[in-house]
Amino acid sequence: MYICSKFSTMQSFTEENYLKAIYKLIEQEGDVITTNAIAEKMRTKAASVTDMLKRLADKKLIHYKKYQGVTLTSKGEKIALSIIRKHRLWEMFLVEKLHFKWDEVHEVAEQLEHINSDKLVEQLDKFLSYPKIDPHGDPIPDAKGKLTIPKSNLLSKFNKHDVCIMTGVVDHSSGFLQYLDKAGIALGCEIKIKDVVEFDRSLRVVINKEHTIFISNDVAKNILAILKK
Amino acid sequence: MYICSKFSTMQSFTEENYLKAIYKLIEQEGDVITTNAIAEKMRTKAASVTDMLKRLADKKLIHYKKYQGVTLTSKGEKIALSIIRKHRLWEMFLVEKLHFKWDEVHEVAEQLEHINSDKLVEQLDKFLSYPKIDPHGDPIPDAKGKLTIPKSNLLSKFNKHDVCIMTGVVDHSSGFLQYLDKAGIALGCEIKIKDVVEFDRSLRVVINKEHTIFISNDVAKNILAILKK
DNA sequence: AATAATTTTTAGATTAGTCTAAAAATTAAA
DNA sequence: TTTAATTTTTAGACTAATCTAAAAATTATT
Ligand SMILES: [Mn+2]
Ligand SMILES: [Mn+2]
Ligand SMILES: [Mn+2]
Ligand SMILES: [Mn+2]
Numbered sequence: 457m458y459i460c461s462k463f464s465t466m467q468s469f470t471e472e473n474y475l476k477a478i479y480k481l482i483e484q485e486g487d488v489i490t491t492n493a494i495a496e497k498m499r500t501k502a503a504s505v506t507d508m509l510k511r512l513a514d515k516k517l518i519h520y521k522k523y524q525g526v527t528l529t530s531k532g533e534k535i536a537l538s539i540i541r542k543h544r545l546w547e548m549f550l551v552e553k554l555h556f557k558w559d560e561v562h563e564v565a566e567q568l569e570h571i572n573s574d575k576l577v578e579q580l581d582k583f584l585s586y587p588k589i590d591p592h593g594d595p596i597p598d599a600k601g602k603l604t605i606p607k608s609n610l611l612s613k614f615n616k617h618d619v620c621i622m623t624g625v626v627d628h629s630s631g632f633l634q635y636l637d638k639a640g641i642a643l644g645c646e647i648k649i650k651d652v653v654e655f656d657r658s659l660r661v662v663i664n665k666e667h668t669i670f671i672s673n674d675v676a677k678n679i680l681a682i683l684k685k
Numbered sequence: 686m687y688i689c690s691k692f693s694t695m696q697s698f699t700e701e702n703y704l705k706a707i708y709k710l711i712e713q714e715g716d717v718i719t720t721n722a723i724a725e726k727m728r729t730k731a732a733s734v735t736d737m738l739k740r741l742a743d744k745k746l747i748h749y750k751k752y753q754g755v756t757l758t759s760k761g762e763k764i765a766l767s768i769i770r771k772h773r774l775w776e777m778f779l780v781e782k783l784h785f786k787w788d789e790v791h792e793v794a795e796q797l798e799h800i801n802s803d804k805l806v807e808q809l810d811k812f813l814s815y816p817k818i819d820p821h822g823d824p825i826p827d828a829k830g831k832l833t834i835p836k837s838n839l840l841s842k843f844n845k846h847d848v849c850i851m852t853g854v855v856d857h858s859s860g861f862l863q864y865l866d867k868a869g870i871a872l873g874c875e876i877k878i879k880d881v882v883e884f885d886r887s888l889r890v891v892i893n894k895e896h897t898i899f900i901s902n903d904v905a906k907n908i909l910a911i912l913k914k
Numbered sequence: 915a916a917t918a919a920t921t922t923t924t925a926g927a928t929t930a931g932t933c934t935a936a937a938a939a940t941t942a943a944a
Numbered sequence: 945t946t947t948a949a950t951t952t953t954t955a956g957a958c959t960a961a962t963c964t965a966a967a968a969a970t971t972a973t974t
Binding site: 924943 | 945946947948949950951952953954955956957958959960961962963964965966967968969970971972973974
């Protein structure tokens with residue numbers, strides 16, 4: 457079932473989701489992506505993935521040779537980036553204009569990212585004053601698909617006495633985001649590392665010069681930050 | 686392909702569109718709707734409609750007996766109204782917040798109306814200050830699905846010397862809406878009928894006490910209005 | 915280098931939604 | 945009240961996307 461049968465340039469929701477999944481796997485895993493990795497990310501079976509890979513290859517959206525893994529063509533990458541752009545702009549809209557919390561936006565954005573209208577995206581971008589990052593600190597590709605990756609590090613990599621600014625998260629699950637809310641940790645807040653426990657690499661930190669909390673290494677590995685100033 | 690396999694209450698886009706089409710046909714044509722009428726409205730074939738009617742009947746969304754036509758169950762009507770509510774709220778958003786023109790919103794709203802999130806709809810409604818009508822003058826069902834139909838008449842039914850207020854359109858095509866723009870006729874403007882030509886029932890009218898134009902009976906039959914004061 | 919384990923692909927089936935062509939039922943006309 | 949025209953339904957086929965089970969290819973281990 458096609459969204460719009462009028463134009464051959466149209467993708468189904470499913471195709472768009474595959475392209476996005478492949479893009480994100482390449483972004484984190486490396487250059488060539490396996491069938492199984494896609495199956496896991498898409499929560500489907502390897503056989504279904506193989507089917508889809510053939511179709512995407514036919515449409516020149518991916519480079520694919522049997523048993524050799526997958527990369528995106530520039531056409532495929534362009535589509536993936538436009539989906540990511542829409543996802544993050546909609547998340548921004550939901551938080552900024554409709555007062556959603558940052559742990560409530562992802563599911564809805566998963567639907568909104570497939571709405572097809574260039575004018576809608578550009579006007580939405582303008583309405584939001586051309587945001588550079590989304591509510592989770594992830595960069596928003598510009599209209600041309602250019603994405604400027606902010607260079608931050610895992611909080612777990614910083615040292616005692618470092619003062620840093622929280623810039624993003626690795627784990628985007630609502631569970632983790634709600635934990636951060638409770639801990640008073642939000643995007644842009646100051647995190648001063650008071651102590652690093654040798655034994656388990658857990659941290660004692662001061663948030664916004666206000667309150668002191670302990671965070672496990674597991675948590676620290678899912679927080680992104682940069683050194684202050 | 687279901688949008689969300691988690692809940693049995695979920696409809697596919699296609700099912701939602703059929704329910705909406707049946708609702709609108711009942712609204713204008715009368716109580717019982719034929720297979721062919723649905724086929725025409727959905728731009729599909731009668732055989733496809735019969736297939737779908739069986740499925741909708743299985744789900745208790747319509748009352749359907751072979752050869753006897755279709756009506757909506759209250760469950761089916763509730764879904765139809767929620768789709769219409771979303772469609773009109775999104776049109777309002779596009780015009781009010783993203784500065785779309787009234788002839789540009791329908792296609793995009795056709796996509797947005799299927800986004801599934803109660804919170805999104807209620808927050809959007811609030812963000813727009815709970816509008817009662819959409820950019821074309823059509824009433825927006827409230828959160829409970831209650832729809833208050835504004836009682837207006839075709840401009841073609843009014844008489845010489847009547848002064849009325851434009852409240853809506855029958856034809857929603859962008860062609861007709863663009864014609865109205867050019868003629869300076871917009872929702873809420875005053876239309877004073879200066880003359881009715883016997884021969885072809887065309888009208889000479891004054892818009893907003895500003896300019897005089899001639900409109901054919903064909904046009905007048907597609908404009909809704911109420912008497913001023 | 916041969917065998918075992920793993921990954922990937924094929925084969926065949928299923929479901930939603932669509933189509934055309936033909937059969938059946940209803941409605942209109944003679 | 946038969947016959948003709950129209951409407952609606954069935955039958956059978958197609959596509960996209962999915963699945964399971966089995967075959968083939970690749971990679972790892974002896
Ligand atoms: Mn997200
Ligand atoms: Mn995000
Ligand atoms: Mn509309
Ligand atoms: Mn409208």
